[in-house]
Structures are given as structure tokens and as C-alpha cells.
Amino acid sequence: MDMRILMISPKVRGIGGIAQHVSTLVERLRDRGHDVRVISAENLPILRKKGLRNPSFAVFASLRSFLRKFDVVHAHNVPSAIPMRLARGKRVLTIHGVYSENVEMIHGRLVARIGRYLERKAIEWADVLTVVSESAAQHYRSLGFKPVHIPNAIDLKDVPESGKRLYDRQVVYVGRLSKEKGVDVLIRAFRGVEGDL
Template identity: 40%
Template sequence: MKILYISPRFEGGIGGHAFRVAEKLREQGHDVKLMKVPHIPIKKLKNPSFTMFGILKSLINREKYDVVHAWNIPSAFVMKYINADKKILSVHGVYSEQVEILHSKTTGSLASKAELMAFEISDRLTTDSKTVQKYYNEKINADFIYLPAPLDTKKFNNINEIEKKKNQVVYIGRDSYEKGIDILKKIEPRINGNVVYCTDLPWEKTMEVLKSSNILIVPSRMESLPQVIKEAFYLKIPVIATNVGGVSEIIIDHETGILIPPEDPSKMLDAINSLLIDEELQKKLLENAYNFIMKFFTWDALLPKYLNLYTH
């Protein structure tokens, strides 16, 4: 099959999800191209400029594709002008809610209208979270296919063996409001350990830091289903995360990880300091989490579902 992927970037979050799927489909013999679109690197202009430049690029693109796959709402408006037999849109999280939190209620209202327009453009809709799937179904009766982001366990073969660092807590993610990094920094002086922030390291280096840590902390205000939690599960690093978005789909409290309320510094601090000294609970969490991720989120489990999405 000839497939075109459209995304503002192909790293981190949904862009990283797209890149990993593209790599796997190429291994299966499919021709997958990534559309690279420039944008203006200013917060309020990133998405509008991406959409504008992307549409211009689509209008001059004369190629015909079996499938075009847009990886977020702005990408759908670029996808509209591509000649393809099937058009697919994937979203991580509820787009209008994210926009409202990051910008304003007025902008969030405009984003709600953009969602509806993007869904109309698409033949198929997918999301990596059952929570998001349920939200859109109940709110606007949109039919989303649940298709989680896979974990490519082979990539971990290149991660160096690294010595554990006593009482190391790691944060992995963007340095941005929705990720709650400011909340973690607020309690950092009272954490009985050392906090390491990985906000812009290469993936391999980030995984080395994760592997050397005792706890991964995910303090987000909003999420879809963070890939880094799956990575921690595979590396057998206990996870503490806020109960937002689809996090509770993979973290069963005190079974595969620890769930805490969002924007609650006190409970976050208590959870971190308690888990750092509870080696028995750490062992229970990491073993359960590893078994869970290997059963449901590897390519062995998910590749047939991706192939079915494109061929049916």
C-alpha cells in the first residue's frame, strides 16, 4: 500500500506514535511517506501556520495514495486536499479541552468546531485511549476505533546497562503547563531523593535515565495515554501518575502503579516519599506492570489491528 502520514512533527507524543507505526509498516513492505510541513515556531501561530503551509503543500501534491493518515486535528485540514482512497484521523486526548486549558474558553469553543469539521473530513477515526473514545461517542456520537500506541520492545536492546541511582525520581516530558512539571518542582525540596528532569534528551539517553531511576513521576494536568508509562512498565520502573485522561486504563492503583489526584502537591509528595522506602510495593508494581504491558501493548498484540485499519 501507498500511505501518507501528516503530523506537525514526528517525535514525542502523537508524532512519535506516528513515526513508530510508519517504521513498522515499512518493515511489512508498505510504502509510507511522512509529510514534512514547516511552521512558525511561536506558540499561538504553530498550528495555524502548520495548517496553512500544509494545505499549500497538499494542493501542489499530485500523488495518489491508498491511505492518508492525519495525526491530530490540524493535520485533518491538510489531509482534506490529498488524493487518497481512504482518509484516517487519529487524536490523542480531547483536542478542544486541551486548547481551552492552554489558551482560553473562546479558543476552546473554536477548537470544538474544528473537531467537528475534522471528523467530517475523515473516513475513519482512531484514538489511543478508551476514555477519549467514550468522551467523543457520548458528546457528539463520533465512532472512534480504539487503537493504542504500541511498544516496540526491540528498540530497548540498544539501551545500555546502567547502574541504579539510589532514590532517583525521574520526570520525562515537555516543560509545559499541561504536563504539571511546575507542581513537581514546587515539592522537589521536600522529596527524599533526587529528581531528574528529562525534557529534551534523545530517546536512548532518556531511557537510560529512566532505567537508572527508582520511580517515574507523571504529574500531568491532562493526558491521553502517555507512552512513557508503558516504557517504564517494560523497564520495570514503578510509576506514580495523576488520574487524568486514559492513565487509569493502564495504571490500576496499587497493582500496576500508583494513582494520585491531579494538582494535589501534598498527595504527590506523600506518594513519592512513601514508595521510595516501600521496596515490597515497588517489586509488586514493577512485576505486575511488566506482565501487563507484554500482554496488551507489544507489536505482536497490535500489528494485526493496524493492518486491518488500512486494508478494510
């Protein structure tokens, strides 16, 4: 049975992890014959406010999500949960990482308190909570929620079968250089590694 699915995400284009996750998911669901609609900051009007990427996202996404009934409404991260709550259909919330911890690292403790409240509300609004890492699953279980751990999908066609190694032992990091990614922890850990890497 084909389903009518609404995907809500701040971004679906570009090189970011959430954008890649959502765009791949949309493509695969459409390949299977589902009617997938997307609401993102990229297809909504933008009201610019200094210090905020797009404060109008939640408002315009909420208005648009309310117009039709869907079988599944799938929101990605906490800011997408407000339009998810107003939409008609079964609600799935995917949190990429631990939302409140990321907010604290980027914006500090005061804003994180608001983030924790919104995070809890968003999870309560969802029929199903999914997370992309086992550590996030453990965190949300410790708060009394029942997350489903679904790792990010990788299309093996995008991974080379073989490649030239520069060293016998090497570590590769793929991600942006921002505080919440923990690259500083990785760099400090190298101090304890003996030999060449």
C-alpha cells in the same frame, strides 16, 4: 498488497509524543513494504507569525496533499485534518488526547470554542477516527462518534529488562511539564499516599 500512504503531522522528529508516534509508525509501515510519504512542518516552507508556531502548515500541507492519490491519508491531530480533507484517499484521523480540552488548558475558553468546532469538523471529515487512550475514546463516544482505541506502540527492545530500583515502591512520570499533562494532579495525589514512595 503494498499501499500508498500519506502521513500528515505537524512534527515527525524530536522527543514529543506525537513525533515519536508518527516516526515509529512510518518506519514500521515502510518495513512492511508500504510506500509512505510524510508531510510535516519540518518539510514545508515556514512563514513565521508571532504567537503561532507555523500558520502556513495547513496551507502548504493542503497544497502538497492534493497532488497525488493515496490509498490511505493518515492525519495526526486536528491541524492536520485540513490537508487530510483535501487529499484523495481513505481518511484516518488520529487524535492524541482530547484536542479541545488541550486547547482550552493552553489558550483559554474562547479559543477552545473554535477548537471544539474544528475538532468536530475534522472528525466528520475522517472515514476512521482513532485515539491513543481509552479516556479519549470515551470522550468522543459521548459526543456520538465511534473512535477506535489503538494504544501507542512500544518497542520492547527500547525497554531495559531489569534496572536498579531506588525504592521498593516508586512512581515514574515521563512527559513534558505542561499544564495539559496533569502533573499538578499527580503531585497533589501524593499528599494522600502514606509511607515512602
